[in-house]
Amino acid sequence: MASNALPPQPIPSSHPLAPAPFVVRSQTAETPDTHTLVLSPSDGHAVPPALPGQFNMLYVFGVGEAAISLSGDPSDATAVVHTVRNAGPITAAIAQSPPGQTVGIRGPYGRGWPIDQAKGRDVVLVAGGLGLPPLRPVLYGLLAHRERYGRIEVIYGARTPKDLVYYGQIQQWRLRPDIRFQVTVDAADRSWYGDVGLVTARIPDTRFEPGNSVAFLCGxxxxxxxxxxxxxxxxxxxxxxxxxxxxxxxxxxAVCGHCQFGPAFVCRDGPVFRYDVVRDWLATREL
Amino acid sequence: MSALPRGAPAHEVPLRVEEHPFFERLDPLLTREAARLAWERQFDTGAMIVRDGDPAEWFYLIFQGKVALEIASAEKPHLTIQTVGPGEVLGWSWLVAPHFWRFDARALKPTRVLAIEGAKFRAVLAAHPEKGYQFLMRLLPIIAQRLENTQIQLLDIHGL
Structure with a gap:
């Protein structure tokens, strides 16, 4: 039977759902299942400007697409950085993309961290597990203009010492006198001399002026x-x-509805939300 | 009297019970009695402070250092489940019958503590029920917080 259907048309590159080709410049293993990719536009153009906290959709051709937070230095216009944990077939394909491989990227999307609100105030960053990568661009931004902010307190928790990402960079941050970077793990063997316990257990020991602080949480x-x-x-x-x-x-x-969270779409209205906006939703089961 | 607590006697500026956050604003009688029953001890890195199964005869107030609480299993002979540091207390097995430690505690760095004689301090609490209640109400939130932390740890949230 003859079909009246139009032949498939390529999506114009300006279409919001069309990925742009990026080339993997480097791939670094953070943990056995988590890798950091540095990617640059394959056409040599500048990277689209992005805000800390925003995310890209990364597409491995023939496999699928996943939303991954930006985790690099937002002032670097030459590359985008994503830290990806192998949590399924698509993220495995992304995380294991070797240097030279072309990956489709569209974005950035979403609302990022309100760093402007941190000016003149103490800043508390709390990250759990793979919550540190979305907060790393915030830290880059804060440290690039250190004089604009009060105390900077970071609490980072992971399951075990082997699950800590950016380990070398964390050691450097911990040496800085102008920030305090606490690391804790849920459990450890005797080779670990750091803190053990939940990130919440470190909060009583965190120093900030309560009435003049902002806190960014991810995890x-x-x-x-x-x-x-x-x-x-x-x-x-x-x-x-x-x-x-x-x-x-x-x-x-904000078309498909997969990321609906209460009355909001995480992709458009988030992923960063103010606590008083989402507090009740967090308490709603299976939301 | 109980045997002397583990660890070396201190030679530095003496530690004072009333300067530990746990005793902040507690009834002066409790602070005074705790001070009367306190022995100062210091532990080198790696030294055992308490051992699983030993009689829990001492109530430890940590002033300096860091202590790992460890549990053991056949697969994981030394699994650290929590660390505690300055301003915190070490365990409550001395208060709860049958008064045996349920974990190992090991110094992760040079650590200074005050060790309060548990049996005698229990007698103080029993002799002054209102003050004993005040003491328990100071300890209970710590126990509740650690229980909540354990519950969250059991969820293995990072593995979800």
Missing amino acids: PEIMMKYAARDLEARGIPQSSIWLSMERNMKCAV
């Missing part, structure tokens, strides 16, 4: 829920606490 949702509660108990108002939410994003342009 497992339950960790953020407890950390936000404890920071609020230490005096930071809900309106000064920000969380990066994670949901299954597909279109990234």
